[in-house]
Structures are given as structure tokens and as C-alpha cells.
Amino acid sequence: MKKTDEPDRRVHTVTWSAGPGCHGGCGVFVDVKDGKFVKIEGDPNHPYNSGRLCPRALAIKDYIYHPDRLQNPLKRTGKRGENKWEKISWDEAYDLIEGRMKDMREKHGAESMLFIQGTGRNVGGWLLLLGYSYGSPNWLQGGLTGNSCFHPRLVCMRMTQGDYTVPDCSQFSQDRYEDPEFVFPECCMIWGQNPAKTCNDGFNANWIIDMMKRGTKAVVVDPVYTWIASKATIWLQLRPGTDGALALGLLNVIINEGIYDKEFVEKWTYGFDKLTERVQEYPPEKVSQITWVPKEKIIEAARLFATSKPASIQWGVPVDLAPEGALVANSIIHLWTITGNIDIPGGMAIARMAYDVPPYPMSQEAIAEYYGDVMTPEQMAKRIGIDEYPVAKEFHWRAQADMILEALLTDKPYPLKGAWIAGNNMLASSANPRKYYEALNRLDFIVVVDLFMNPTAVALADVVLPAATMAERDGIRAWWTPLNAMESAVEVAGCKPDEEICFELARRLNPNLKWKSLEDLFNDFLRPSGLNYEQLKEKGWIFPPKGHPTQPYRRHEKGLLRKDGKPGFNTPTGKVELYSTHFERWGYDPLPYYEEPHMSPYSTPELAKKYPLILTTGRRSVLYFHSEHRNIKPLRELEPDPVLEIHPDTASSLGIEDGDWVWVENAHGRCKRKAKYFHGVHPKVVQSSHGWWLPEKRAEDLFDLWEVNINQLIPDGTQAKCGFGGGQYKSLLCKVYRADEGIEGIYKKETL
Amino acid sequence: MEYGLYIDYEWCSGCHSCELACKQEHGLKTDEWGIRVVERLRKAKDGIVSEYIPIPTDLCNFCMTRVMEGKQPACVHHCMTKCMAFGPIEEMAKLAAKKKKTVIWGRSYPSRSELISATSA
Numbered sequence: 120m121k122k123t124d125e126p127d128r129r130v131h132t133v134t135w136s137a138g139p140g141c142h143g144g145c146g147v148f149v150d151v152k153d154g155k156f157v158k159i160e161g162d163p164n165h166p167y168n169s170g171r172l173c174p175r176a177l178a179i180k181d182y183i184y185h186p187d188r189l190q191n192p193l194k195r196t197g198k199r200g201e202n203k204w205e206k207i208s209w210d211e212a213y214d215l216i217e218g219r220m221k222d223m224r225e226k227h228g229a230e231s232m233l234f235i236q237g238t239g240r241n242v243g244g245w246l247l248l249l250g251y252s253y254g255s256p257n258w259l260q261g262g263l264t265g266n267s268c269f270h271p272r273l274v275c276m277r278m279t280q281g282d283y284t285v286p287d288c289s290q291f292s293q294d295r296y297e298d299p300e301f302v303f304p305e306c307c308m309i310w311g312q313n314p315a316k317t318c319n320d321g322f323n324a325n326w327i328i329d330m331m332k333r334g335t336k337a338v339v340v341d342p343v344y345t346w347i348a349s350k351a352t353i354w355l356q357l358r359p360g361t362d363g364a365l366a367l368g369l370l371n372v373i374i375n376e377g378i379y380d381k382e383f384v385e386k387w388t389y390g391f392d393k394l395t396e397r398v399q400e401y402p403p404e405k406v407s408q409i410t411w412v413p414k415e416k417i418i419e420a421a422r423l424f425a426t427s428k429p430a431s432i433q434w435g436v437p438v439d440l441a442p443e444g445a446l447v448a449n450s451i452i453h454l455w456t457i458t459g460n461i462d463i464p465g466g467m468a469i470a471r472m473a474y475d476v477p478p479y480p481m482s483q484e485a486i487a488e489y490y491g492d493v494m495t496p497e498q499m500a501k502r503i504g505i506d507e508y509p510v511a512k513e514f515h516w517r518a519q520a521d522m523i524l525e526a527l528l529t530d531k532p533y534p535l536k537g538a539w540i541a542g543n544n545m546l547a548s549s550a551n552p553r554k555y556y557e558a559l560n561r562l563d564f565i566v567v568v569d570l571f572m573n574p575t576a577v578a579l580a581d582v583v584l585p586a587a588t589m590a591e592r593d594g595i596r597a598w599w600t601p602l603n604a605m606e607s608a609v610e611v612a613g614c615k616p617d618e619e620i621c622f623e624l625a626r627r628l629n630p631n632l633k634w635k636s637l638e639d640l641f642n643d644f645l646r647p648s649g650l651n652y653e654q655l656k657e658k659g660w661i662f663p664p665k666g667h668p669t670q671p672y673r674r675h676e677k678g679l680l681r682k683d684g685k686p687g688f689n690t691p692t693g694k695v696e697l698y699s700t701h702f703e704r705w706g707y708d709p710l711p712y713y714e715e716p717h718m719s720p721y722s723t724p725e726l727a728k729k730y731p732l733i734l735t736t737g738r739r740s741v742l743y744f745h746s747e748h749r750n751i752k753p754l755r756e757l758e759p760d761p762v763l764e765i766h767p768d769t770a771s772s773l774g775i776e777d778g779d780w781v782w783v784e785n786a787h788g789r790c791k792r793k794a795k796y797f798h799g800v801h802p803k804v805v806q807s808s809h810g811w812w813l814p815e816k817r818a819e820d821l822f823d824l825w826e827v828n829i830n831q832l833i834p835d836g837t838q839a840k841c842g843f844g845g846g847q848y849k850s851l852l853c854k855v856y857r858a859d860e861g862i863e864g865i866y867k868k869e870t871l
Numbered sequence: 872m873e874y875g876l877y878i879d880y881e882w883c884s885g886c887h888s889c890e891l892a893c894k895q896e897h898g899l900k901t902d903e904w905g906i907r908v909v910e911r912l913r914k915a916k917d918g919i920v921s922e923y924i925p926i927p928t929d930l931c932n933f934c935m936t937r938v939m940e941g942k943q944p945a946c947v948h949h950c951m952t953k954c955m956a957f958g959p960i961e962e963m964a965k966l967a968a969k970k971k972k973t974v975i976w977g978r979s980y981p982s983r984s985e986l987i988s989a990t991s992a
Contacts, residue, residue: 172949177891315884328952349920798919869902
């Protein structure tokens with residue numbers, strides 16, 4: 120690739136990757152002086168962020184030049200966990216890995232190696248390239264029960280409406296809110312998402328706030344009275360994990376009051392009568408008892424949403440994490456469907472990758488098109504989880520995480536021998552992390568690719584490879600839109616982007632790889648856009664023209680969604696399936712129903728006597744992305760401690776003062792937290808952030824992981840029946856009591 | 872010339888971007904901040920909730936260099952909810968007069984042309 124060698128320059132790129140760490144693609148300028156990073160600045164003309172940036176992006180200099188950054192490949196010399204390493208060169212690392220992987224492939228088959236990513240940054244697509252080039256179909260988001268991060272929602276959207284949808288906030292247009300075709304939604308329902316703290320899945324949550332400032336009314340569904348909830352017209356404070364009941368209750372009101380879009384339902388949906396019958400089981404009174412949301416509020420919210428046009432729903436990961444998450448996702452899809460909000464301006468825009476360019480492919484079709492000849496069908500059929508879960512087989516493209524855990528421990532359906540773990544601090548982030556520790560430790564060979572040493576690398580890695588931040592990467596991004604070029608601005612000695620690492624090993628492991636270089640691959644991927652990588656870099660980003668199948672609106676009417684070119688949706692019936700013909704075919708209930716959390720005052724009343732509080736974990740912080748950033752001083756300074764947010768009344772009844780160290784405990788485990796008085800939670804609910812480990816502590820002690828990892832309270836094996844959804848991160852039971860002492864040596868704030 | 876940093880704190884979400892943007896712009900150390908987001912509790916319709924107001928510190932110079940280049944101060948430029956604005960104090964006062972929950976931090980500085988000549992001297 121052509122590199123600009125000018126020591127002083129301003130580079131345009133997008134933020135997708137390590138640094139801010141999120142899934143977003145904010146347009147930025149990176150200023151470079153003497154070859155060194157000087158400053159990042161949001162690009163005011165970029166449609167994704169219009170100039171603004173989050174604190175994690177703005178602290179990126181501290182991240183790039185952090186003294187603890189890994190800058191050499193490391194080979195383990197002591198036992199796993201001893202933190203003894205030998206620095207080796209990249210050539211030595213590649214040779215070692217190539218040798219071990221080829222040996223493993225010969226002895227046990229390529230499928231015995233796992234390719235594990237964390238959440239969906241730009242690691243995923245390159246991991247897929249590496250895994251498939253090697254010949255293993257076992258690419259996955261490791262540790263995530265029920266594949267419960269966006270994937271239940273993704274597969275449900277595909278099954279039910281044939282395509283993905285996102286709230287239309289004008290993001291498909293360069294002119295944004297000024298685009299004459301765009302209409303502001305009258306109402307946006309914000310379901311289990313906190314736009315003030317976090318953006319999710321190719322979506323800049325600040326767009327919701329933009330629209331609210333311009334008059335869009337909000338209905339916020341959240342157990343917590345958040346800042347955004349205080350700006351909403353209606354706040355529905357549900358009991359954690361009861362999202363499914365609430366969605367069915369809203370459908371009940373909308374259908375029974377006849378305030379749905381009759382024309383759309385008649386013309387474009389399948390199974391409305393059967394859904395009508397099913398929702399009769401969920402009258403507002405009953406739903407109120409289940410969810411703790413007053414009946415009147417359920418009715419009021421249903422009316423506001425249904426009588427607003429256009430209207431949209433911005434949803435978050437609690438939808439997936441609810442018991443039977445796939446059914447909750449379907450119920451919410453039904454809400455925007457029967458109100459006729461699909462692919463209309465200001466409604467739920469059908470979202471495809473701009474020009475269908477797939478740097479992070481999200482369908483079997485996209486993978487087949489771009490990687491189809493990399494792996495044989497026989498190898499593809501070895502993907503773990505597809506025998507148990509037809510949804511995984513037909514609608515998903517990764518291994519099923521819970522079945523991988525089983526396989527690791529039981530050697531069934533076949534023994535697993537190795538893992539490549541990139542950007543996933545699994546011991547800090549998986550459910551039942553001690554079980555994962557035991558399971559992964561059975562593997563013969565583990566490569567960890569990351570930017571800093573972390574508990575997972577120390578505990579499990581045999582080789583550690585130092586990765587690069589977004590400012591050090593060339594690449595392309597199209598999730599969902601626009602299509603962007605990423606250009607590296609600086610180099611940090613010894614570090615390499617996943618793109619390069621994965622491509623080099625893919626080339627070594629598959630001599631027939633069809634791409635000769637990374638740029639060759641970028642150009643091939645970019646074909647549908649009519650530009651090559653150099654040309655895209657010149658432009659920065661592009662939108663497909665209006666009327667393109669990857670641009671809204673009303674594509675179902677125009678025959679732009681189906682392969683056969685007929686009007687309608689890309690489903691078996693050509694309609695949005697309120698009654699799922701796929702679920703019916705597989706023998707699942709084709710209609711949504713409510714399932715109580717595995718642990719709750721109602722499903723396990725005896726347990727609730729011992730553990731009387733409901734614990735919801737995963738509270739987001741704008742300063743941290745999952746388990747990252749605790750070592751970035753200016754961010755840590757603003758949120759130094761792992762906290763448990765507890766209602767003051769509850770806390771004082773337990774003799775807990777604001778700021779006391781406490782143990783949070785249940786039958787599965789316990790961890791330490793600093794109690795923080797917080798009025799926004801129900802007195803019977805406590806809330807905590809996740810992903811904690813203490814980079815300031817000793818690596819040999821796994822950075823005090825087991826003292827602060829709240830996932831120890833989360834059991835595994837609670838996935839939904841169809842394998843998508845569930846995982847008990849949001850609706851646990853626990854007790855809270857004062858700890859005798861805090862955590863010695865924990866980071867102390869320097870200033871007020 | 873008199874400038875104002877206008878904040879519509881109805882929409883300040885407490886995201887800390889102004890603090891970090893300022894730190895980066897001015898190369899401030901860990902314990903130095905040019906602006907701080909202050910959090911307080913208020914009674915809202917459905918309960919008690921946090922409200923945030925950014926307050927410039929003594930280290931704030933209203934990003935004179937940026938302003939001279941025709942740019943917004945770093946905090947205003949990066950504000951996630953776009954609840955900040957910067958300009959001549961009369962214009963900011965007009966904005967504030969139209970909107971509840973607003974505040975203006977004002978300061979007197981040489982005009983842009985005076986600034987340019989001062990810096991080049």
C-alpha cells in the first residue's frame with residue numbers, strides 16, 4: 120500500500136477499532152508531527168459524528184503512547200499464569216504460529232482451532248479471513264451465552280423481515296437532518312439503551328438525542344431512571360429481564376385498540392390473526408404484575424407509540440439478554456411492523472452495508488460471496504452448534520458460544536486444541552469466567568492478540584501479539600453506512616493491525632489464497648462501489664446513490680429487497696412474518712411468548728429469600744468500553760472504582776454508607792464493589808458496571824480479576840431454546856453486605 | 872472583544888468530552904483540567920436524576936488559537952450532544968434569552984485581529 124512518508128500531515132480516517140474501542144465509525148482528522156500522533160479532531164463534515172467525539176476517542180494519545188503497550192510479540196517461557204515471557208521478532212512469531220497451526224491441522228483437523236473475537240470491531244472480518252483460510256469454521260464471539268450481543272436481534276430480523284433495520288435518523292444521507300426526504304420521528308422508543316453513555320452496533324446514539332432536541336418524543340424502557348429517561352415523555356421502569364412481557368403487553372394494547380396500521384398489516388404481514396390471538400394472553404393487568412410497570416403507563420406508551428407516525432425503536436443488548444431473547448426481539452420487531460414503520464422516512468430503515476461491501480460480513484450470503492472458495496462445504500459443516508440449533512445453521516455464520524464451551528470441556532463433537540483470541544479479554548467478560556478459564560486451559564495452543572497485557576493473556580496465552588489502534592490501521596468500513604476508507608496516520612514500533620497479522624498468516628496457511636496483498640483484498644471487496652482503495656481514500660467516504668438497494672426508502676414496494684426482484688420482503692411468505700414459518704418448520708413456537716428469568720423472586724422464590732436483591736450488570740460508562748481503558752489515566756480519573764449503584768433506602772437498611780466497600784454475592788460467586796447511593800434504581804434492584812480488572816495490580820495475580828469480576832455471579836448455560844438470546848447478565852439475584860476492607864493499591868484519584 | 876461560552880444544560884449528558892477535548896488541546900496533565908463537568912441531583916418528573924453543568928476553570932483561555940483560526944473551542948467542537956456554543960457575548964445572550972436551563976461563561980479578550988497581531992509579535 121502506498122504510504123505517505125511526510126512527517127507532518129493531517130490524515131482522515133474513521134475510529135473503528137482499538138482506541139475508542141467501539142463499533143462506531145466517527146470521521147476524524149489525525150494530526151501528525153515528526154511522524155508522531157499529535158491530536159485527533161472530529162470531522163465536522165462526516166455524517167456519522169458531525170465533528171463530535173467521545174472521551175475515549177479524545178484520550179487516544181494516552182492510549183497510543185501508553186508505557187504499558189505491548190510492542191513485541193511474546194512467547195511464554197514459564198507456566199501459564201506466571202507472566203514469564205521471551206520477546207521474539209514478528210518473523211519468529213509467524214513461523215512459530217504457522218508451524219503449530221499446520222501441525223494441529225494435520226493431526227486434529229483445522230476445525231480444532233477456534234477463532235475468537237470480542238465485540239464487533241474491525242477484528243471480526245479479518246479473523247474470519249484467517250480462520251477460513253486455515254480451514255476452520257469455528258469463528259465466534261467467545262464467552263457470550265446465547266450469542267447474546269446483537270446476534271439474536273440480527274437473526275430475528277433476517278428471519279422475520281428478511282433484512283436488518285435501524286432507526287432512521289437520516290444517517291443514510293450526507294445532508295442528514297436537512298435532507299428533504301427525511302422526516303423526524305414523532306416518537307422514538309428507546310429500549311434498554313442509554314444513548315448518553317454508549318453507542319451500539321454501527322449506530323451513533325447521539326442521533327437519538329439530536330432528534331429529541333428537535334422535538335421527537337421518547338418512550339424509555341429501562342429499569343433505571345437514566346438521564347435520557349428524565350427527558351422522555353414516558354418512562355417505563357420494568358423489572359430487569361421482563362422485556363418480553365412488556366413487548367407483548369404493548370402489542371396487546373395496540374392490537375385490541377385497533378390503533379395499528381391496517382393497510383400495512385393487510386398488505387405486508389403474515390399471521391396477524393395468530394399474533395392477535397397470542398397477545399390476548401398478555402393483557403396490561405397481567406403484564407403490569409410481571410414487569411412492575413403500572414398498567415396505565417403500559418397503555419399510555421402503547422398509544423403514544425402507535426399513534427405517532429413515523430415512529431422508531433432504538434434497542435440495546437438487554438433485548439438479547441432477556442430470557443428467550445430471540446422472542447423478545449421478534450416481539451419488538453412486531454411493534455414497528457404492525458404500526459407500518461418499516462423503511463419509511465423517520466421509521467425503521469432497512470439497513471444493508473453500503474454497496475454491500477463486506478469488511479465485517481453479517482450474513483452467510485456475504486461470506487459465501489467473498490470467502491466462498493476459501494473453505495470446503497465439508498469443513499463448513501463442522502461449525503459447532505449447527506446440529507443443535509437450526510437457527511445457527513441457516514441464519515447465522517459463527518459457532519454457537521455455549522456449544523463451544525461444552526465442546527471445550529467434553530471433547531464433543533470433536534476435541535478442540537487451539538484458540539486465536541483477538542480483542543476479547545474473556546476472563547473478564549464471559550459468563551461464568553472460572554469455567555471458561557478451566558475450559559480454555561485445556562487447549563494446547565493459544566494466541567492472544569491485544570494491545571495491553573490483560574488477565575486473559577497472562578492466564579492463558581502461549582504467544583501474545585501486539586495489535587494496533589485505529590490510528591495505525593489501513594482499512595475499509597461499511598457498517599452500515601457510509602462506506603469509509605481508514606488510513607493509518609502513525610506507526611508504533613512493533614505493533615501491527617489485525618488486518619496485516621491475519622492476512623500474513625492466511626497467506627502462509629493457504630497458499631491458494633486468491634488475494635495477493637491486503638490492498639488487493641480491499642480493492643476486491645470495494646468492487647461494488649466502483650472505486651478502489653486509493654480512490655476511496657481520496658474521497659474519505661461515499662454514500663450509494665438514492666435508489667440503490669442499499670439506500671432507503673420503501674424498497675419492499677419497489678422490488679429492491681428480494682433476489683427475484685418481486686415486491687415484498689425477503690422471507691418465505693414475502694411478508695413480514697408475525698407468525699414465523701421458520702420457527703414452525705423447526706418445531707419451535709412460531710409466536711412470541713414470555714419466559715421468566717431463570718433466577719427471580721417469582722421463578723426461584725426460595726433462592727430470593729437468601730439473595731433478596733435483583734442484580735443487573737453491564738451498566739455502561741462513556742469512559743470505558745467493556746473491559747478496556749482502566750489503564751488510561753484521564754479516563755480512570757473520572758470513574759476510578761468499580762461501583763454498585765444502590766438505592767439509599769436499601770443501602771441504609773443494610774448499614775451501608777455511600778462509598779463503603781461491599782461484597783456482592785450469590786450462589787455462583789462474589790466480587791467487591793464500592794457502594795454508590797443512587798436514586799435511579801428500584802429499591803429491590805442494584806446495578807453495576809462490568810468488565811473490571813485492575814491494570815495497576817500485579818499481572819501474576821491476574822490484576823485482581825477475581826476480586827472485582829462481577830461475571831462470577833453469572834451462570835452459563837442459560838441460553839434461549841433456539842440458541843440465540845438469554846444469558847443471565849441483566850437479571851440475577853444477589854445479596855450485598857459490607858466488606859471489612861477495600862482493595863489495597865487500587866488507583867486513587869489525583870484531584871477533585 | 873467579549874465572548875461567551877454558552878451551555879444549554881438541559882441537554883448536557885455529562886459525557887466528559889469537553890473535559891477530554893480540552894486536555895488534549897492544551898496538553899494538560901492528569902490533575903489539570905480546563906473545564907469540569909459538575910454533577911448535581913435534581914427532582915424530575917419521575918424521580919431524582921443527575922443534571923450536569925460544565926464550568927471552565929482558570930486554565931481555560933477560550934481556545935484563543937483555535938478561535939483565531941476561525942474554529943470553535945475544542946470543547947464546543949466535540950460536545951456529544953451539541954449543547955455548547957461559542958461566540959460574541961451578545962449573540963450568546965440572545966440564545967440564552969430564548970431557552971430555559973442555559974448559562975453563559977463570559978470573558979473579555981482582544982478581538983481576532985488584535986489577537987493575531989499579539990500572537991505574531
